[in-house]
Amino acid sequence: xxxxxxxxxxxxxxxxxxxxxxxxxxxxxxxxxxxxxxxxxxxxxxxxxxxxxxxxxxxxxxxxxxxxxxxxxxxxxxxxxxxxxxxxxxxxxxxxxxxxxxxxxxxxxxxxxxxxxxxxxxxxxxxxxxxxxxxxxxxxxxxxxxxxxxxxxxxxxxxxxxxxxxxxxxxxxxxxxxxxxxxxxxxxxxxxxxxxxxxxxxxxxxxxxxxxxxxxxxxxxxxxxxxxxxxxxxxxxxxxxxxxxxxxxxxxxxxxxxxxxxxxxxxxxxxxxxxxxxxxxxxxxxxxxxxxxxxxxxxxxxxxxxxxxxxxxxxxxxxxxxxxxxxxxxxxxxxxxxxxxxxxxxxxxxxxxxxxxxxxxxxxxxxxxxx
Numbered sequence: 001x002x003x004x005x006x007x008x009x010x011x012x013x014x015x016x017x018x019x020x021x022x023x024x025x026x027x028x029x030x031x032x033x034x035x036x037x038x039x040x041x042x043x044x045x046x047x048x049x050x051x052x053x054x055x056x057x058x059x060x061x062x063x064x065x066x067x068x069x070x071x072x073x074x075x076x077x078x079x080x081x082x083x084x085x086x087x088x089x090x091x092x093x094x095x096x097x098x099x100x101x102x103x104x105x106x107x108x109x110x111x112x113x114x115x116x117x118x119x120x121x122x123x124x125x126x127x128x129x130x131x132x133x134x135x136x137x138x139x140x141x142x143x144x145x146x147x148x149x150x151x152x153x154x155x156x157x158x159x160x161x162x163x164x165x166x167x168x169x170x171x172x173x174x175x176x177x178x179x180x181x182x183x184x185x186x187x188x189x190x191x192x193x194x195x196x197x198x199x200x201x202x203x204x205x206x207x208x209x210x211x212x213x214x215x216x217x218x219x220x221x222x223x224x225x226x227x228x229x230x231x232x233x234x235x236x237x238x239x240x241x242x243x244x245x246x247x248x249x250x251x252x253x254x255x256x257x258x259x260x261x262x263x264x265x266x267x268x269x270x271x272x273x274x275x276x277x278x279x280x281x282x283x284x285x286x287x288x289x290x291x292x293x294x295x296x297x298x299x300x301x302x303x304x305x306x307x308x309x310x311x312x313x314x315x316x317x318x319x320x321x322x323x324x325x326x327x328x329x330x331x332x333x334x335x336x337x338x339x340x341x342x343x344x345x346x347x348x349x350x351x352x353x354x355x356x357x358x359x360x361x362x363x364x365x366x367x368x369x370x371x
Contacts, residue, residue, distance in 0.1 A: 195261070195331040201248045202268075202328045205241040209321060212238055216314050219286060223307035226300065228293050229286065235279050246272050264327050271324040278317045285310040 212233040222229050249269050289306040292299055 192333045195333050198245075198248055198265075198268075199328055199331050201241075201245045202324065205238070205245045206321065206325065208238050208241040213318070216282075216317075220307070220311050220314060223289055223303065223310055226293065226298065226303050226307075229290055232286065235283060238279065239276070261331065264330050268324055268327050271320050271327070274320050275317065275324075278313055278320065282310060282313045282317070285313060 212235070215231050215233045218231055219229050219233070246269065249265055249272070285306050289303060289310070292302050292306070
């Protein structure tokens with residue numbers, strides 16, 4: 001066991017020695033390489049210094065050449081500028097000469113202008129003096145004329161005042177006539193409103209009957225076919241509108257100049273009574289027919305008679321309402337033009353008076369106003 005350990009230790013020592021030898025060789029090789037690189041670096045530095053010195057020399061040489069060239073160009077530019085400066089000096093002298101000539105000409109023109117202006121002012125002053133003399137002469141002559149006209153105007157004014165008073169009286173009378181016409185027009189409007197109210201209530205009544213008319217027609221058809229009545233008219237609606245129409249007719253009072261409307265009013269009231277009676281009669285026919293049509297066997301002759309009577313009653317009812325409609329149309333009262341006619345008449349009268357005043361104006365006043 002011990003022998004093995006010694007052998008192992010020996011092997012390890014040998015291996016360590018070999019490693020040390022190899023490391024020593026590697027270090028020696030590194031030192032040689034380092035020395036070689038340092039020599040190469042030193043050689044490169046020398047070459048670099050030589051190249052730098054040469055480049056510096058070349059640049060200095062080129063710089064001197066450029067500076068010499070620039071100096072020459074600068075001298076040439078200075079020579080050109082000197083030439084331009086001389087030309088500008090010559091032009092400046094010419095401009096100063098032109099300016100001086102202009103100043104001299106301006107002074108000459110100013111003197112001429114002052115002379116002309118002075119002469120014009122003198123001429124204008126002479127003209128004003130002469131015009132004032134002429135104007136004073138004209139004013140004095142016109143003052144004398146105005147004094148004479150003033151005396152004549154007072155007499156003419158008195159005459160015009162009298163005419164104005166007469167015209168005012170005529171206007172007052174005309175206004176009274178217009179007011180009378182307006183009162184009559186208002187009365188006519190009131191009458192038109194009453195008449196329109198009658199027409200409106202009749203229109204409502206007629207519309208109500210027209211709605212029920214189709215029902216009456218269907219009932220007549222049912223009676224013609226001898227079958228039970230499928231519908232009945234709502235006579236209370238027609239009766240209600242009918243009563244409203246009667247009420248407005250009762251309140252209606254026609255004026256003296258509309259006497260004919262009073263007679264028409266009575267005819268319409270009579271028609272209203274006929275409509276009421278006819279509705280009651282028709283209602284009786286319908287009830288009688290309705291009783292018989294339910295019986296078995298049916299009395300065909302009685303049914304036919306009720307149909308005939310009902311049809312005639314409906315036709316008579318439509319005829320009465322048509323006649324009432326024609327009478328209602330006579331309640332159209334046109335709008336009166338009494339006020340317009342009276343105003344136009346007054347305008348014509350006032351225009352004639354104005355023309356009379358204009359034509360009768362004294363000639364002296366007319367002449368004064370014209371001047």
